[in-house]
Each structure stands twice: as C-alpha cells, then as structure tokens.
Amino acid sequence: MRKLTILLAVLMLCLQVFSSTVAYGAISQGDNIKIDRYGGAPSKIREGDSIDLMIKVSNRSISKLEKIYVDIDQSSDFYGDPLYTNFYSLPELDISESNAELISSGYKLVYKGTGNTLTLRFKYFIGSEEYTETQTLYIKEAMPTDKTPPSGGGDTDNSKYRPRLTVDNSGRMPIIAAGASYTLKYNVKNISSYRAKNVKVSLVMADPSKAPLVLENYDLWQTVESIEGDSSKEVVFDIKTNKTSPEGIFPLTLKFEYENSYDVSFPEYTETVYFKIENNNISPRLTVAGIAVKPSATVADAVTLELTLKNLGNLKADDIKVTLGGLKSGGFTAYNSTDVKYVNSIGGNGTVTIAYELMPPASGAAGSNELSVKFEYKDAAGNDYTDNNQIFVPAGDGEGSRPNIVFDQIASPQNAVVPGQEFTVGFDLKNNGGASARNIKVTLGADAGIVTRSMNPVYLTELAGNKTQKISFKLFAADDTPTKNYPIALNVEYEDAFGTKFNASQYIGVFIENDAGKTVPRIIIDNYSMDPFPVNAGEDFTLKMSFLNTSKTVDVSNIKVTVTSDDGTFTPTDSGNTFYVESIPRTTNIERELVLHVKPDAEQKSYMLTVNFEYEDEKGNPYTAKETMSVRVLQNPRLVTGELNMMTETFVGQPISLYLDFYNMGKSTLYNLMVSVEGDFEGQGLSYYVGNFESGRTDFFDAQFTPMMPGQQKGAVLFAFEDSNGKKTEIRKDFDINVMEMQQGPFDGGDFPLDMVDPGMHGKPMPGMPGGPAGASVWVYVGIGAGVLVVAAVVFIILRKRHVRRKELSLDE
Numbered sequence: 001m002r003k004l005t006i007l008l009a010v011l012m013l014c015l016q017v018f019s020s021t022v023a024y025g026a027i028s029q030g031d032n033i034k035i036d037r038y039g040g041a042p043s044k045i046r047e048g049d050s051i052d053l054m055i056k057v058s059n060r061s062i063s064k065l066e067k068i069y070v071d072i073d074q075s076s077d078f079y080g081d082p083l084y085t086n087f088y089s090l091p092e093l094d095i096s097e098s099n100a101e102l103i104s105s106g107y108k109l110v111y112k113g114t115g116n117t118l119t120l121r122f123k124y125f126i127g128s129e130e131y132t133e134t135q136t137l138y139i140k141e142a143m144p145t146d147k148t149p150p151s152g153g154g155d156t157d158n159s160k161y162r163p164r165l166t167v168d169n170s171g172r173m174p175i176i177a178a179g180a181s182y183t184l185k186y187n188v189k190n191i192s193s194y195r196a197k198n199v200k201v202s203l204v205m206a207d208p209s210k211a212p213l214v215l216e217n218y219d220l221w222q223t224v225e226s227i228e229g230d231s232s233k234e235v236v237f238d239i240k241t242n243k244t245s246p247e248g249i250f251p252l253t254l255k256f257e258y259e260n261s262y263d264v265s266f267p268e269y270t271e272t273v274y275f276k277i278e279n280n281n282i283s284p285r286l287t288v289a290g291i292a293v294k295p296s297a298t299v300a301d302a303v304t305l306e307l308t309l310k311n312l313g314n315l316k317a318d319d320i321k322v323t324l325g326g327l328k329s330g331g332f333t334a335y336n337s338t339d340v341k342y343v344n345s346i347g348g349n350g351t352v353t354i355a356y357e358l359m360p361p362a363s364g365a366a367g368s369n370e371l372s373v374k375f376e377y378k379d380a381a382g383n384d385y386t387d388n389n390q391i392f393v394p395a396g397d398g399e400g401s402r403p404n405i406v407f408d409q410i411a412s413p414q415n416a417v418v419p420g421q422e423f424t425v426g427f428d429l430k431n432n433g434g435a436s437a438r439n440i441k442v443t444l445g446a447d448a449g450i451v452t453r454s455m456n457p458v459y460l461t462e463l464a465g466n467k468t469q470k471i472s473f474k475l476f477a478a479d480d481t482p483t484k485n486y487p488i489a490l491n492v493e494y495e496d497a498f499g500t501k502f503n504a505s506q507y508i509g510v511f512i513e514n515d516a517g518k519t520v521p522r523i524i525i526d527n528y529s530m531d532p533f534p535v536n537a538g539e540d541f542t543l544k545m546s547f548l549n550t551s552k553t554v555d556v557s558n559i560k561v562t563v564t565s566d567d568g569t570f571t572p573t574d575s576g577n578t579f580y581v582e583s584i585p586r587t588t589n590i591e592r593e594l595v596l597h598v599k600p601d602a603e604q605k606s607y608m609l610t611v612n613f614e615y616e617d618e619k620g621n622p623y624t625a626k627e628t629m630s631v632r633v634l635q636n637p638r639l640v641t642g643e644l645n646m647m648t649e650t651f652v653g654q655p656i657s658l659y660l661d662f663y664n665m666g667k668s669t670l671y672n673l674m675v676s677v678e679g680d681f682e683g684q685g686l687s688y689y690v691g692n693f694e695s696g697r698t699d700f701f702d703a704q705f706t707p708m709m710p711g712q713q714k715g716a717v718l719f720a721f722e723d724s725n726g727k728k729t730e731i732r733k734d735f736d737i738n739v740m741e742m743q744q745g746p747f748d749g750g751d752f753p754l755d756m757v758d759p760g761m762h763g764k765p766m767p768g769m770p771g772g773p774a775g776a777s778v779w780v781y782v783g784i785g786a787g788v789l790v791v792a793a794v795v796f797i798i799l800r801k802r803h804v805r806r807k808e809l810s811l812d813e
Contacts (some may be wrong), residue, residue, distance in 0.1 A: 024077035024444040030131035032061035033122050036099050046228055047113025047145045058098035063126045081108045113145035158262035163196035165256045167271045178279035179243035185236050193229035199258040203237045206251035213381055216240040243315050244381035245495035247279045286375040290391045302335045305356045314348035317377040325372035332358045332369050369393050392507030404433035405492050407506040416513035419479045420553020426472035437463045437494040442474045445489040450480030477512050479553050485509045521551035523613045525627045534634050536602035548589040557583035559615040569607045570596040604635045604668045637723055638666030641733055648736045652710050659702045669694050670721040677717030682703035707739045
C-alpha cells in the first residue's frame with residue numbers, strides 16, 4: 001500500500017511538470033480587438049493596384065494589450081508586398097481605448113482582383129500570456145476581375161463575361177470648314193464590370209459612297225490596349241476634309257472589336273456619330289484675263305497669240321482643256337499646232353499664260369478677227385465645268401516700212417467689278433513699224449452699263465517707229481449693270497506720212513458681278529444734338545442735325561428738308577421749318593442747324609420731331625424719306641414759400657417755434673424734397689422729408705429749436721430737391737434771432753446782485769425787494785414769467801393743431 005502511494009505521488013508529480021510545460025508554450029485564442037474603420041483607399045481598386053490602408057482599432061477587453069503585431073492572412077484578397085507578416089504593429093492598447101491607428105510597416109497592400117476581403121491575424125500579450133485572433137474587413141472599393149471559372153466541373157463558358165462599350169457623345173456636334181484639318185475626340189466607356197482588351201476602334205463614313213467627296217482620309221482606326229470595367233478611354237482621329245466637300249451633316253460609324261480577359265472575341269459593335277461641314281469656298285471659274293499679240297520668234301509671217309488665263313475662284317481647277325475657236329480660212333489659222341492646249345491646273349486666284357502660233361489673215365482682211373476660247377476643267381472632287389470667252393485679235397500687214405501700232409501690256413481688273421465701282425483700263429500703244437504713225441486717234445468702246453469717265457477718244461500727233469506711248473481710261477460700272485463678262489473694244493486709227501489710213505483693234509473682257517440689283521440711295525439722320533441740353537419749356541434751343549447719304553454708289557441732289565412738330569410743341573424762331581440742300585455725295589454727311597422754341601405749357605415728357613426728305617439721284621429719279629427724333633422737355637421747378645412765422649427775440653436756452661407754408665407752383669414734380677433748419681441751434685424735428693412733391697400740392701414745415709449762444713444768431717430754412725433728370729436744387733429762407741442772456745431771479749437767496757441795488761441807497765435793496773422800500777414790485781418779474789408761460793401754451797396749441805392738420809393731409813393723399 002505504501003509502495004502504491006509512493007507510485008501515485010510520483011505519477012502526479014510527472015503530470016504536474018508536463019502540464020506546466022504545455023501551459024508555458026501555448027497561445028490563447030482572444031476576442032479583445034475590434035476594427036473601428038479603415039481609410040486611405042481610392043474610390044476604385046483594381047487588380048494589381050498597390051495601396052496604403054489606414055486601420056483604426058479598439059480594445060474591448062478589461063485588460064491592457066501589449067506588443068501587438070498584425071499579419072496579412074494568405075486567404076485574403078490582398079497580399080503584402082514584399083511580406084505578409086508584421087504588416088502592422090502597435091506597442092500597446094489601453095483598457096477601453098478606441099480609434100487607435102495601427103502603425104504601418106511601410107509596405108504596400110496589393111489587390112489580387114479576386115474579392116473584397118482583407119483578413120488580419122492579430123498577435124498580442126496580456127501580461128505574460130500571448131493571444132491571437134482573426135478579424136476580416138470588407139473593402140467595398142475593390143473591383144473583382146472575376147477571372148475565376150465557375151465550379152461544378154465541365155467546360156467553362158467565358159463568353160458571358162462580355163464587356164459593354166459605348167460612346168459618350170454628349171458634347172456638341174463638331175463643325176468643320178471644308179478643306180480644314182480637324183481632330184475628332186470620342187470618349188469610349190466600358191459600362192460593364194468586365195475588362196475589355198485589344199480594343200480596335202474604326203471610324204468610317206456611314207455612306208461609303210460619299211467618303212471620297214467629303215474626306216481626304218476616310219479609313220481610320222485606333223487601338224486601345226485595355227479598358228477596365230466602369231472606366232473610359234479617349235480615342236482620337238485626325239481627319240482632313242475636301243475643299244469641295246458639300247455642306248451638310250454627315251453620319252460616321254464607330255466600329256468596336258475587342259476581347260474579354262479570357263481572350264474571347266465578340267462580334268463587331270457599331271455606334272453612329274455626326275459632324276457638320278460648312279463650305280465657304282468659291283468654285284473654280286476660268287476666264288481670259290489678258291491678250292498679247294507678238295511677232296513669232298520662229299516664223300517670219302506668223303504671230304504669237306498669248307492668252308493669260310485667270311482662275312476667279314479660290315479652289316483649284318484641274319485637267320484644263322483650252323480650245324481656240326474661230327480659226328478659219330481667210331482669217332487666223334493655227335500654225336504647226338492644233339487649236340487645243342492642255343494645262344494641268346490653275347490654283348485659286350492664280351494665272352497661267354498659254355501661247356498659240358497663228359498665221360494672220362491675208363492682206364486686206366478685216367482689222368480684227370473674232371475668236372473664241374473654250375475652257376473644260378474639273379475641280380478637286382471631279383466635278384466638270386465649262387466656260388466660254390470671246391476675244392478679238394488684230395490683223396496687221398507685217399510690212400516694216402510702214403507704221404504698225406499694236407496694243408501691248410494691257411492692264412484691266414483681274415477680279416470681278418461691282419456696280420458703282422470705278423476701274424481703270426491701261427495699255428501701251430506701241431509702234432512696231434519702221435515708220436512714224438501720225439494723226440493717231442485712240443477710242444474705247446463698251447456695252448451699255450460701262451461708262452467712260454475720262455477723255456475718249458485720245459488724240460496723239462505722232463508716234464515714231466519702235467516707240468511706245470502709255471494710254472489709260474477711267475471707267476465706271478452703273479448701278480443697274482447685270483452680271484456678265486463685258487467686252488471692251490480698244491481701237492486705234494492712224495496714218496502714215498503719205499496719208500494712208502490704218503487701224504487696229506483689241507478687245508478685253510471685264511467681269512461685272514451685281515448681287516444687289518438696283519441701288520436705292522437713302523438719307524438718314526446719323527447724329528443730332530441740342531444746345532442747351534436739357535431743353536426747358538418756354539425757352540429756345542438749337543437743334544443740330546447730321547444727314548448721311550448711305551449709298552455707296554449714288555450721289556443725291558435737290559434735297560428738300562422739312563422739320564415738323566405734329567402737336568405744335570416746337571416752332572422755328574428765326575427761320576421757316578424747311579430748308580434746301582444742294583447735294584450730298586455718296587457715303588458723305590452734312591450738318592444743318594435750326595433754332596426752335598418750346599411752348600411754355602408743354603408737359604414734362606419726350607416729344608417727337610419729324611424730318612421729311614425729298615431728293616433725286618443722278619438720273620433725276622425722285623425719292624422720299626422720313627426720320628424722327630426724340631426731344632425731352634423739362635419744366636423749370638417753381639417752389640414758393642409763405643411767410644416765416646417765429647419770434648425774433650429770445651433768451652439763451654429758451655425754445656422757439658418756427659412755422660412756414662410752401663407750395664409747388666410749377667408744372668413738374670419735385671423729387672426727394674427735404675426741408676431742414678440750418679444754424680447754431682439745438683432741438684428735435686429740425687428736418688422734414690416730404691418725398692415727391694407733385695405740381696399744385698401745398699404743405700407746411702414747423703420745428704422747435706433752442707439757441708444756446710447769446711447775440712445775433714443767423715439761421716435758414718433749407719429746401720433741397722431734385723428734378724426728373726436728377727439735378728439738385730437748394731432754396732434758402734434766411735432769418736435772424738436776437739438771443740439775450742437770461743437774468744438771475746430775485747429769490748435765489750444770498751446777497752442781492754449789484755445791479756439790483758440802487759446806487760443812491762448806499763447798498764440798500766431796491767424798492768420792492770425784501771428788506772427794501774416799497775416801490776417797483778416783485779410782480780414785474782412774476783408778470784414776465786407768466787407771459788412766457790402764456791406764449792408757451794399758445795405755441796403748444798398751434799403746434800397741436802398743425803400736427804392734426806398734417807395727419808389729415810397724409811390721409812387724404
């Protein structure tokens with residue numbers, strides 16, 4: 001039994017030792033830490049994003065926690081870079097302490113893209129015992145990529161993870177000028193939660209047949225590496241529009257081709273966007289701008305006809321075919337060439353010179369021959385154009401022993417001429433012959449609508465052989481000239497030394513462009529003023545007027561101007577209401593003055609003056625016009641005041657009442673009328689704001705004030721007001737007050753004042769004073785005091801009645 005007891009004791013001791021060893025190395029499971037909140041996360045966390053996450057915790061145990069370390073559990077949707085362990089730490093957490101921020105190790109949290117959980121394993125000590133516990137955070141900002149195939153076995157259908165792309169086309173429609181380059185920007189948005197990659201965006205015309213007409217580059221595409229779910233990327237296309245593009249709104253098709261994260265391709269998706277073309281370009285238009293005939297450098301009997309071709313548009317003309325017509329037997333014929341010339345292109349507003357070798361007509365043919373020039377060409381868009389011009393080429397005899405005058409270096413308008421515009425045609429008159437030309441007569445002929453404004457014809461006595469004389473004519477396009485190309489004929493007649501007559505002619509073309517039709521000249525009043533200003537009723541004023549001829553092309557003359565006032569408010573004083581103006585050149589103004597009188601009883605308001613014009617243009621056509629002017633008339637303010645009622649003598653400190661009636665006897669309202677008392681006085685109610693004081697209204701002003709200084713005091717009642725133009729006026733009603741010192745009373749006690757003692761009584765009191773002889777009684781002073789009381793009572797009654805009267809006036813208004 002004893003051995004059994006010893007054996008049990010040894011066994012218990014071993015168990016105790018073993019139990020102590022296990023307890024010393026064990027870690028207890030705790031539930032003492034609460035995660036209060038986290039912060040520092042961006043609004044969206046995507047796969048691979050690295051973040052710094054702030055975490056705050058609380059101690060909800062009754063013990064102090066020490067040596068706190070936090071690991072990132074590997075089952076989390078986040079991992080530590082580069083370590084999982086000891087990612088956060090905290091030296092201690094007191095009992096009931098909250099919102100304690102964990103200290104970061106400085107490492108980054110990296111999102112795996114698999115979910116929204118962050119699992120943290122806390123290790124800490126309470127005393128000597130170590131604890132561990134796990135807390136899980138839900139990170140709402142995490143955006144899972146969802147690459148995990150669904151469980152359950154079998155084939156995985158990854159096509160259901162389809163990104164959805166669209167175009168945010170909420171901006172304004174692009175407006176592009178024809179011929180301009182433009183950058184189109186589109187915001188491509190992935191409205192799904194699945195990532196799109198290898199995105200190809202193509203931009204094409206919705207109607208492919210119109211693409212060559214509108215765009216120079218019409219096959220455009222861009223690639224985007226990836227667009228995450230619920231995000232967007234901008235794609236940019238640089239386009240160039242054709243100069244000849246038609247105006248209008250054109251649809252474009254955006255085509256999208258892309259894959260999801262599982263390399264699944266999806267069918268092509270399209271959206272339509274629009275842009276607008278505005279075309280201010282002028283189509284090409286070819287004309288013959290100049291003609292020169294020169295002796296041929298290769299053949300003695302031939303001449304070289306040089307034609308200067310001009311493009312009147314600002315768009316290029318391409319593939320130009322020029323055909324010279326009118327060549328015939330007995331007239332000019334082509335020499336060693338055909339009647340067709342080709343020109344690759346003529347730029348906008350550009351010129352090109354071509355030449356034909358011609359054989360002139362036989363001797364005795366007409367002095368000039370009519371030829372035609374036909375143009376066939378295209379624009380950049382391939383549109384076809386055709387134009388025709390008529391030209392006249394002089395025929396000479398080519399004999400060097402005779403004078404031979406030709407027209408050289410002809411200068412004429414290169415651009416279109418508008419009606420009413422003056423232009424010049426100039427040239428060199430050149431004698432190519434070996435003999436002098438005499439009795440030279442140069443004439444210019446033009447169709448109706450083209451008027452010569454210089455000497456025509458021009459006469460020259462002589463022009464020696466191989467000499468040149470400059471000639472110019474000033475011309476004018478009439479207002480009613482229709483749009484077309486006008487031929488202008490230059491003709492020269494001359495003789496040789498033996499009186500043999502010769503002549504030569506040359507034709508040029510001038511293009512008249514009339515978009516406005518017939519021009520009607522108009523006269524307006526572009527400015528007027530009045531002196532003095534503003535204008536007062538019953539007074540004279542000077543009206544200054546400026547008359548403008550608005551026409552850019554027509555002078556006006558025989559102008560009758562009549563100024564009238566329909567209601568008779570204004571009448572001329574030293575002249576009639578009608579005057580005469582001889583002429584007003586185009587775009588010119590003249591000034592006239594008229595003195596007018598305003599009737600005295602005119603109401604204060606704006607009145608209309610009417611000005612009637614009767615005039616003629618250069619052709620004697622009659623016209624009339626009517627203009628009106630506004631003249632504001634003011635009435636002079638007339639504020640009349642009544643008699644000023646107040647005492648003119650008083651004592652220092654004695655209050656005085658003042659009363660004054662005033663009337664508006666003018667015909668206009670006085671605005672912001674204020675009545676106040678000015679002077680070295682004290683008192684209340686020394687000002688009265690009347691406000692707007694209408695014509696015919698009456699009111700009164702009463703006030704009570706106290707002079708504080710003896711002597712002669714000056715004061716005034718001030719009326720301040722404004723007229724309808726805001727002009728301020730002040731009227732003063734002055735007054736004088738004799739203020740006397742207050743005498744000391746006989747019953748104040750103490751010794752009598754010296755002035756109250758009769759000098760003949762040797763210091764004894766005056767009669768009527770206490771201790772003095774009977775005589776002038778103290779009743780004198782009593783009477784003075786009673787009189788003052790009576791006056792004060794009367795003033796109170798009067799002021800009370802006036803106060804009641806003012807209240808009645810206010811109620812009536």
